[in-house]
Amino acid sequence: MEPRGPQDYFDAGMALLAGGGVGAVTIARLCSELGVTKGSFYHHFRGVEDFKTQLLVHWAIDGERQVLQAAASVADPVERLDTIRELGIALNHEAEVAIRAWSRTDAHAWAVREQVDVARERTVAAAYTEVGVPHEAAELLGRLAVAVLVGAQHRGETTDRDALRQLYGRLQEMTAAIYLPAAAPR
Amino acid sequence: MEPRGPQDYFDAGMALLAGGGVGAVTIARLCSELGVTKGSFYHHFRGVEDFKTQLLVHWAIDGERQVLQAAASVADPVERLDTIRELGIALNHEAEVAIRAWSRTDAHAWAVREQVDVARERTVAAAYTEVGVPHEAAELLGRLAVAVLVGAQHRGETTDRDALRQLYGRLQEMTAAIYLPAAAPR
DNA sequence: CCGGTACCATACCACAGGGTATGGAGGCAC
DNA sequence: GTGCCTCCATACCCTGTGGTATGGTACCGG
Numbered sequence: 001m002e003p004r005g006p007q008d009y010f011d012a013g014m015a016l017l018a019g020g021g022v023g024a025v026t027i028a029r030l031c032s033e034l035g036v037t038k039g040s041f042y043h044h045f046r047g048v049e050d051f052k053t054q055l056l057v058h059w060a061i062d063g064e065r066q067v068l069q070a071a072a073s074v075a076d077p078v079e080r081l082d083t084i085r086e087l088g089i090a091l092n093h094e095a096e097v098a099i100r101a102w103s104r105t106d107a108h109a110w111a112v113r114e115q116v117d118v119a120r121e122r123t124v125a126a127a128y129t130e131v132g133v134p135h136e137a138a139e140l141l142g143r144l145a146v147a148v149l150v151g152a153q154h155r156g157e158t159t160d161r162d163a164l165r166q167l168y169g170r171l172q173e174m175t176a177a178i179y180l181p182a183a184a185p186r
Numbered sequence: 187m188e189p190r191g192p193q194d195y196f197d198a199g200m201a202l203l204a205g206g207g208v209g210a211v212t213i214a215r216l217c218s219e220l221g222v223t224k225g226s227f228y229h230h231f232r233g234v235e236d237f238k239t240q241l242l243v244h245w246a247i248d249g250e251r252q253v254l255q256a257a258a259s260v261a262d263p264v265e266r267l268d269t270i271r272e273l274g275i276a277l278n279h280e281a282e283v284a285i286r287a288w289s290r291t292d293a294h295a296w297a298v299r300e301q302v303d304v305a306r307e308r309t310v311a312a313a314y315t316e317v318g319v320p321h322e323a324a325e326l327l328g329r330l331a332v333a334v335l336v337g338a339q340h341r342g343e344t345t346d347r348d349a350l351r352q353l354y355g356r357l358q359e360m361t362a363a364i365y366l367p368a369a370a371p372r
Numbered sequence: 373c374c375g376g377t378a379c380c381a382t383a384c385c386a387c388a389g390g391g392t393a394t395g396g397a398g399g400c401a402c
Numbered sequence: 403g404t405g406c407c408t409c410c411a412t413a414c415c416c417t418g419t420g421g422t423a424t425g426g427t428a429c430c431g432g
Binding site: 019021023024094097101104105114140143148149151152155163167170171174175177 | 205206207209210280283284286287289290291300303326329330332333334335336337338340341349352353356357360361363364
């Protein structure tokens, strides 16, 4: 019996979150998933509220590290926009939908999710600014891209990433056609 | 004590749904809101599952009637697109967010919401087709418009309809600039 | 060998929520 | 009046969930 760490609970918690929303994240289910009892849970966390808070921060940190740092490593802004699109498609959409729903009823979840979304918007906007799009238009394009991502997250099942790719690609095409006539000629 | 009808429960149920998600829709809260006890609830509905199902259908019927019929009454397709945009902005976004989250964990809710979204997409796509946009592009624009609506629904508080208006308007501008050069010259 | 600490199982309590059974008050038909 | 139906209050049970208290096992430093 190797000992369980907080990371095990976070993994199981994200799975429960993705599968049944924040309401499905319960101590009994977590312990059942890990093959332990409540004594183990309360040894690692002070309560269910404490766990949910840590789980949320864990999601935000992971998202910040994986998505934004991976995007920042691409020097060319146009190529970076493609990278961002693929990173967005590869996200855990089920979990994100659950977090977005959760953030409507919980102030702390709202703040964390908002911070993540704003960071994503800024990343997209910065890339557009670098290729010559006016500042105000770039900011709006960042918000539009995140909105399309969130909107597409709420449609289709798990395997429907092609639809998101199609929508996201179309928005990029339209944007390029208007703001980047030199970079992406039609 | 005037007797309570199912409509009273639907109104209270939508308020609870908008305020705290599907998890907040509980028999005790419904009865507390209406000033009755559980005996009244179980007289009108067979159980909480039956009530939720009826509530969902009630939302879909209302949406179908208010939004789509109001849009269908506008003959000019370009003017109709503006009407659709304003109707989308005026929706009960809190309730819709709750329903969209609910539809990720409930098969029946998923089917009903999907039907509503598809109907909205078709309405937008039909308007674009009428003004001369190719069929495939019009369909994609319908999905893009609904995606932006859903994405914007998950940001900002209740009073932040200006942000949605701005995003929605920008998408419309970009669309017009590409597909409707004659109708909306830049 | 002994004490402390990390890790966890067991047992128990409190409370909220869904569901059921029963009875009562008022109206309406006959 | 009698009977029936609508509408609803009260009381009760069962389950699931958060939380606590307690004890037990294994390892590690001294």
